[in-house]
Amino acid sequence: MSSTLQIQRIKESKRSLVDFDNLQFGSQFSDHMFVCDYKDGSWQNPSIEPYAPISLDPSAKIFHYGQSIFEGMKAYKDEQKNTLLFRPLDNIKRLNISAKRLVIPEFPEDLFMQGLTELLKIDDQWIPTKEGSSLYIRPFIFATGSGFHASPSTEYKLIIATAPSGAYFAGKVRVLIEEHYARSANGGVGFAKAGGNYAGQFYPTQLAIEKGYNQVIWTDDTSHEYIEEAGAMNIFIRINDTLLTSPTSDRILDGITRKSIIQIAKDAGISVDIRKVTVNEVIAAAKSGELKELFGAGTAAVISPIAAFGYQGTDYDLPDLENSYASLLKKKITDIQTNKSEDPYGWRVLIK
């Protein structure tokens, strides 16, 4: 066992194979990854090594019992080519909140930051500089212990891998407000970034895509009366000049972009109301013209304006506003992230 970070560099970089002017989201991976294993009761042997396949026993619990969690982060380059992170400690803390719910051992915050910092330095050339691009960072932990008994693993692997990425969604999205399927249960794992939360959304999302939508807006599983989140994004609703969003709960992810947007909006003088929002009031506001905007907020998608939503067979178009909250807030948050503006909140972290 070693607790010192070992570094093994790749022999030949793959960077020249990547077209940095036409990046997709999360489909090409940087040269290295940070890896750390949990066994015998502790996280050990942290290392940076070439991004390469992992070997696992067929009975590894990740294959059978979905014991996995992840985070999504981004690194940015400012005009001076400094590397910046956005609220990374919030990601680490949320990773450990997810870990607790999934009975995965918590990962030490300082080791996480040490490994990530070294990784970003080694793969510095992989951080895109083009506007709208960033280095997407994917920390994840999964169960590597073996055996078919349905119980928590005793061994785990944490990996931080990175992918130079462009936009998650191309353009505005159309969403369907879900009436039958649900993303998460009361007392379930919806607040955690657990792998199984995502697989469960694929089928209802596929049905929505077949109807011409991009994403589902989830409602509560009991009554389907309340707007929850969009699975990969939290949802904001602008009625007249007030910005509404659901409070977090054990069914809704405590999004870092979500809470940053709430803070920025308040400080910009926008009235923000964090409360349960019913589908009916959104429909009524759409009909009366009081519904001005809908947008999603998340690390991958940043702020994703919604062009239209469907509900019970009817489509409701959102107006195309010139000075939308979505564009204002997106500019403000990305300016902070990329060091184009002051950061009164202390959210930006310089990697050095």
Next chain:
Amino acid sequence: MSSTLQIQRIKESKRSLVDFDNLQFGSQFSDHMFVCDYKDGSWQNPSIEPYAPISLDPSAKIFHYGQSIFEGMKAYKDEQKNTLLFRPLDNIKRLNISAKRLVIPEFPEDLFMQGLTELLKIDDQWIPTKEGSSLYIRPFIFATGSGFHASPSTEYKLIIATAPSGAYFAGKVRVLIEEHYARSANGGVGFAKAGGNYAGQFYPTQLAIEKGYNQVIWTDDTSHEYIEEAGAMNIFIRINDTLLTSPTSDRILDGITRKSIIQIAKDAGISVDIRKVTVNEVIAAAKSGELKELFGAGTAAVISPIAAFGYQGTDYDLPDLENSYASLLKKKITDIQTNKSEDPYGWRVLIK
């Protein structure tokens, strides 16, 4: 691409390393496994090969989005050393029901049976003959396609691995009726054998274990008033001489042992009532002495009698009956499975 089953045998069997008189559940694996890959729109290259580690890209969707399903089956030896399966087509059909919900391509029934049959013949010496032991069979499918976009994989791997196994639970179990946490949502994936359903149960189960119980009995996530299932087992409740069990739903697994027990009980003249059962009526029956038995039913655990249950801080002991339904039904189903009795239902399948 090949659709012909390829067979590659192990050089040296590991069988001599296994103590067949003291088998645990699902912790030692037979020499071979059946493997088949899905890519370019079809299942291809089916093979039987040595049980060995699998290599996967770190961005494989199984690690991030929990896109995996599995089944549990058992093979038995009768006194003439014939190999027997129990209702295997029901497992294959359920695997494909799970597959649809998780947007995993369905697996061809005939190829499944062909691969499983060959595997059982090649690893014939791994099927235990000792009473109470069996060869546990674990078919599973997981997403192997790469990329961080939260969308279904385009590539998958099916594996059937086997493990000579003893009892899942040692002796009677104590269960806790859950009041806060939940296993599945209305409109969720609870009816599927999806990996994520299991990881989500680990934390509440751990809390129950810390209080001295073995398992949780899940209740509905809306009101916690209704008994659902035990996560690895369906639940049967005997009040006076009537056997109660919850109807299946989108939250409850359609257990093969469950429906077999229902059929056997009815044909044994036992009154079976399939309806929603409230926690309150179970408590009232426990207090009045009308609650005679509680037991779980599932492939891994077969029939698992419950000695006591906890609810709201109180423990309720079940009586220790001489002629329990649990022991009667367990004998009847295992006699069918192991060819000790007639099989009027046509459930037993001889492997040849």
